[in-house]
Amino acid sequence: MSVAATAGPDILSEEFAADPYRAYRVMREQHPLIWHEATQSYVISRYADVERAFKDPVFTSHNYDWQLEPVHGRTILQMDGREHSTHRNLVAPAFRGRDLMAKFLPVIEQNSRDLVDAFRRDGRVDLVDQYATRFPINVIVDMLGLPKSDHEHFHRWYSSIMAFLSNLSGDEQVMADGIRTKEEFEAYLLPIIRERRESPGEDLLSTLCSAEIDGVRMTDEEIKAFCSLLLTAGGETTDKAIASLMRNLVANPDQLEAVRADHSLIAAAFAETLRFSPPVHMIMRQPAEDVELSGGVVEAGKTVTCLIGAANRDPAKYADPDSFNLLRTDLDLGRAYTAGANHTAFCLGRHFCVGAMLAKTELDTGIAHLLDAMRDIRFDGAAPPEHGVFTRAPSSLLLTFTPA
Template identity: 85%
Template structure:
């Protein structure tokens, strides 16, 4: 008896967008290396291959020269070797340890509290529109020490830049809007950067302007590019993660009640969400020489699309991978927010997300405050809403009913 090999899924198809997880299974089992003509890239889906692409030095981030630079400028993600380590060390201290806890935790707490207060007594909320999409962007704007009245501009810029980065089909209008946003953001921020160099304050932008290692400082353009990257990477990961964490917990009431009773489990719920339903499903790399992966050889200079969403549900890596379980023993909670994590949502190795601890802190504070304000949380429509997106993915709306608890 002969078996039929399933057709190769198309990552730009409507079927894939509706249900990528079924396609991921087909890819992992039957098509672990796919040449995708429309995006001019190889697509990989197995955990072992994605892990190699993130950790091994032969896989460079040269793809960001065309993927990110047109809309952000040249960022730390495009740097290698000493240049990368120096610039990472210039920005990293602000996102961990004492600076994060002392300077920015009060900013995070206040922004979350203000948003929750606006709907706390209503008994219903669209958590995406009224909280998740606003919270992390407002935090970043306040961390940078920028005017609160400019929050609206940043939401518009953020949406435009994410549209550019997610534009796998090459829509010319979306591309043009992203390029306009880059120019607007530069015109807005560069004069402020120059002023902060001359008149530093106690904000993140001043810290970036005056950070120095071995006589090296970031240029105005490098600071602007980092802030643009922070706006999108920090906002996108966190806003979609908040919605997905809450969705997954409400869909699993016993786990929701466990987290409600013990807020220290919020970090575990976030880590499992990063594995089960990551905010970003695709990250690209470009090998500097021919590399053999499952299914064949990738030639030097070709783009490799690494499917995070597929790797993080690989049964070769996790038991029962399609089940959400904050207590799963095969997800290393001790390393979940480090470069040694055994999930791929924040990348791995030298380009591990510099803002991972900021995202964790925002989630712990935000989810904790939400659970303190909302009892008996249920889906307003009686069932979890669908997810949307291919490059990034999360519910577009999360309508909940709840009982105000205070």
């Protein structure tokens, strides 16, 4: 049977925005399948259902035709079958361990050091404003070989596109701003892509322009769309992951000191942050045929809102799921940054985030730099709340510290 009417918590309510985790518990236990009229989507919250929506081929990403294409153009996320595998293989090598470390680790390290050096002697920092929101965007701009003088343009475009993607309520002004940003980004980047085809360098944009598999190369529009997607997907996840990871560590001083003493634990702290307080809380899918999930049947072609934030705290999957514990044994650290992960923060299966290793490398580098620069880190006041529904993290993270 299908779900006939709306039931359970409303993902657009003020109560949900204030504390989604309480709502997630109610959803998992009492309303695992909700028809949400305002977003015209089914909402699922149990780990098993979200995992299936990400892995089962019956679930498509055709929802991105209306969700992403207006601001990005047609991206790799909208492709299926051979087209998807070919385009993924065109871009993936630049984000794998060997190439990533050899070509772009120095870019990552330098951007992190520059930002840390700007506040390391102050004894006080808003880590969101002065570091987290800037670090990943600056890295992406530099990886693409674009002028540092354009960093601020990218921050503005990034903010506008993310507002569009997070616009679950359908605000018309936000939609219009997003469309205008797409036009501005195209006017900026397409001429540069044409120049790199003629005179390639060692940067990521040149790599994308020259990549070829079985005679297939990306078009100018496809490269532009991928760069737009990288700007938001790569920027947003890393931005919010840094803020949430540092908040989680400062809120748990024993774990903070364990990571300070052993930087190899940063990867575990990041993986646990992805589970406990993921940067992205919901991703949509669309089944090609009727599918039975916990609580009922989802009809073919309907949108399914997969609640990552709920799935990652499902007690059927994790022990004591509402506690942050970087040493937990039910999170597979060996696969935490692969398509076989047993958390859902980077999606799973064929559409697993191609930039997962880039994010991990940025977190490994950035958190190490921050901990090396700051001692006796404390909240400047109360622990900051999280903000956001589609994506979520502290909007400000005021910390005091002793300069190292």
